[in-house]
Structures are given as structure tokens and as C-alpha cells.
Amino acid sequence: RKRDYEGFLCSLLLPAESRTSAFALRAFNVELAQADSITQKTTGLMRMQFWREAVEGIYCDSPPHQPVATELWKAVKRHNLTKMWFMKIVDEREKNLDDRAYRNIQELETYAENTQSALLYLTLEMLGVRDIHADHAASHIGKAQGIVTCLRATPYHSTRQKVFLPMDICMLRGVSQEDFIRGKQEKNVRDVIYDIASQAHIHLEH
Structure with missing residues (x-):
């Protein structure tokens, strides 16, 4: 809500049964955006690697013990979301660390x-x-x-x-x-x- 207020407002317009999943997607995006903005590239790469492994874990039904990852896992299970899109986001954000x-x-x-x-x-x-x-x-x-x-x-x-x-x-x-x-x-x-x-x-x- 604090980091992506516009996304939060847009998510409120979605059907009630989809909002929790929408918030999870937005939170995932915020997590990556924050890693993207880290000044130390090494730290940013570590964050990206965490989320790459988190996505892999989510699709193996073993998400890491992290609030956003847990909610993302629920969203993936509930809606059968495509793994490729998550990986594209992580990969592209990682490329952007070149600053x-x-x-x-x-x-x-x-x-x-x-x-x-x-x-x-x-x-x-x-x-x-x-x-x-x-x-x-x-x-x-x-x-x-x-x-x-x-x-x-x-x-x-x-x-x-x-x-x-x-x-x-x-x-x-x-x-x-x-x-x-x-x-x-x-x-x-x-x-x-x-x-x-x-x-x-x-x-x-x-």
C-alpha cells in the first residue's frame, strides 16, 4: 500500500475474490523494484537470486518462509499462474541492476x-x-x-x-x-x- 499506492487502488477495483492474489502480485513487484533500486549491485543480485529461488520453490510447493512468497504461492495455486511471467520479471529486473x-x-x-x-x-x-x-x-x-x-x-x-x-x-x-x-x-x-x-x-x- 505504501510502496505502490496506485497499484493498491487499482487492485481494489477487482472482484473481491481476486484482491488478495492481486495484492500478492503487487507486493512481489514491489519487492523486486526495491531490489532494483539498491545502490550496491551485489546486494541487488542477492535479492534477485532469492526471488528466483523463491519462484522455483513456489512451483515445487515449497515456498520460503517469507510473507510475500507465501501469499504468492497461494495465488499461484488458486489461479494456476504461469511461471514464465514471474521469471521474466525477475530476469529483466536483474539486467536493470547494471544501472x-x-x-x-x-x-x-x-x-x-x-x-x-x-x-x-x-x-x-x-x-x-x-x-x-x-x-x-x-x-x-x-x-x-x-x-x-x-x-x-x-x-x-x-x-x-x-x-x-x-x-x-x-x-x-x-x-x-x-x-x-x-x-x-x-x-x-x-x-x-x-x-x-x-x-x-x-x-x-x-
Whole structure:
């Protein structure tokens, strides 16, 4: 609830019988997001390995004694959730521990697909929806959400001397990472934000 308030609110809109499982999925995502933001890569890798092994244990009916893992195991049993989506989320979050900017918008979209979209695929499964058209919509919504999340996090990351926005768009507009770190508001900086946000909007139009 504290770490993903928007996700918490959205989960409240789901059928009552699905909410506990939805909260478990969101809590799993928060756990990985927190590991993703750890400054020490070694510590982050250890957290990712814990969750990789936790998922393996969940699908062998031997989840670790950890509250989120226990609830996730119940959700998997209740809804027959696909293991592959959990692993994609863990693997992609682990790659992100490299702590570097995305080379291009496609790389950011891949990250969003394997994290945000994968979470939506699991949510659909939890609701008993296994439909190619629903998955198509979830893919685009997840990509849009991932792009917007990257934009929204830029001020926070800038205070930590980090910028993750796609380098190709920044270079096209003649904007450096230093421009974001210094909080510049020039037109070319705003154009970078507009270009990236426009890509998210394109996904919502599909």
C-alpha cells in the first residue's frame, strides 16, 4: 500500500475474490523494484537470486518462509499462474541492476514488456482471462506504463546523479545527462520528455 499506492487502488477495483492474489502480485513487484533500486549491485543480485529461488520453490510447493512468497504461492495455486511471467520479471529486473541509461526507446520498451506487461499478463490469468486480444492490450498498456514510470522517476534519479532516459532520443535533441541532473528546462530538454511521452501515447492508441 505504501510502496505502490496506485497499484493498491487499482487492485481494489477487482472482484473481491481476486484482491488478495492481486495484492500478492503487487507486493512481489514491489519487492523486486526495491531490489532494483539498491545502490550496491551485489546486494541487488542477492535479492534477485532469492526471488528466483523463491519462484522455483513456489512451483515445487515449497515456498520460503517469507510473507510475500507465501501469499504468492497461494495465488499461484488458486489461479494456476504461469511461471514464465514471474521469471521474466525477475530476469529483466536483474539486467536493470547494471544501472545505465537505455540505449534506445526499444530497449526501454523491452524492459517495460518484461516487467509491467508481464505483471498484467499474470493479473489477467488471475482473473481467468486467457485471451490473445486481452494480452495484446496488456502488452501495450504495460509498455506505456513502463515508459511513463521512467519519465516520472527522472527527477528522483537526477538527484542521485543518474539518468535512464533513452540515449538515442537525448542525442537526437542534443541533450546530455548533465542537463537533466542540473534540472535544466530548455526547449530541447522538454522535447526529449515530449518525444518519450509520445511513444507511451502511441501504445495507448493501439
